[in-house]
Amino acid sequence: MEEQKPGCARPTGARLGQPAEKKVLTGEPEEESMVTARVGMKAPDFDAPAYFKGGFTQVKLSDFAGKWVMICFYPGDFTFV
């Protein structure tokens, strides 16, 4: 995880790797799900800015290869649960 200089532009998390291929339009309504996470499948890699022990860093899932990882999504800071 490399140290990041905080700037005014707000960076955000991004998916890494191949985005789903665009389907050729067939006239059918497009029903494209971005979800690729499923048990038994490779966890989608991502890269996101983070706060960690007093500094700002980037966190990349693939940097944790070889380790068990728990990812916890939650609705928001300062929420009540």
Added chain:
Amino acid sequence: MSAVAANYNKLQELGVEVISISVDSQFVHKIWNDQELNKMVGHDVPFPMASDGAGQVGKVYGVYDENAGVELRGRFLIDPDGVIQAMEVLTPPVGRKLDETIRQVKAFQHVRKHKGAEVCPAGWEPGKKTLKPGPALVGKVWQEWDPKKDH
């Protein structure tokens, strides 16, 4: 999140790294840590708090609520090969139970250690009976495992 931070040592003992993610910026994460979490936990949050402002990561994991612009409570357990072994997704008003995650980590680590030769039935905890899948077990689980006792 505070429950995970407060019991982080239990996860570290099992070799589990933690990443938390919400749509808040890393700057807000810092203030939440400084103003509230470290008071609840007794120390700073010991794992990276990632920011997913546009919900791009949450969308891929199926936990981004487009209408509310926030992420649901989604917990994903990933093994050393990068494979998702478990996931749990809750709507916002109810929190997770870390002990259940820890139980699952122990069970998945047990299965991995035995290369799948032993599997963990419902409610398994270390020390409890595992099952050995194979032709001899077909139709005989009832002799090996009691769901009224071990669940």
